[in-house]
Amino acid sequence: MVLPTAYLPPLSYMQALMSEPAMIEQMETFEKQTFRNRALIRGVRGYGLPVTGSELVRLTVPVKKVEHKQLTRDIEISYQTRWQHQHWITLVSTYQHTPYFLYFADYLRPFYEKEYKWLLDLNDELNATIISLLRKERPLLVESQKLKIESRTQDWSGLVWTDKHPWQTEVSVLETLFDEE
Secondary structure, three states, rough: OEEEOOOOOOOHHHHHHOOOOOEOOOOOOOOOOOOOOOOEEEEEEHHOOOOOOOOEEEEEEEEEEOOOOHHHHHHHEEEOOHHHHHHHHHHHHHHHOOOOOHHHHHHHHHHOOOOOEEHHHHHHHHHHHHHHHHOOOOOOOOOOOOOOOOOOOOOOOOOOEEEEEEHHOOOOOOHHHHHHH
């Protein structure tokens, strides 16, 4: 299976990546406004209260100007804004009260401190870490369980961030990682 790269993708993407031998497509033409550099998480209201299902937050990794038909492997991350700091603060405020955030935060924080030149490198390393954490046994809270990953078939090519695509309401795999009991 060949999948496009993705930043903090939904669980269904990770299931596809984990369920069978998969390769990440590097030679495709980069499509703007896709999950290749965007993620969707649940936001928080004041006092750390979770928002309702319709109040979702998009996290976007800014990229340098994309030329017409530029390959995904050639997409550079822009650091003109403090996007890493903003993403990390958003993740902390959203997930700090979930059962496993503190357990996994130290594995993810380095991705928001190190500057990656290429989007593909950031996504590959971040997703490899998340897969490793999904397979990791959780600490004992009530009763420790391993996360059950089930395979689902879904076409991940060309999905864009518009209101016409229902997939965009699927939140990041972080929701499962931090909250799975």
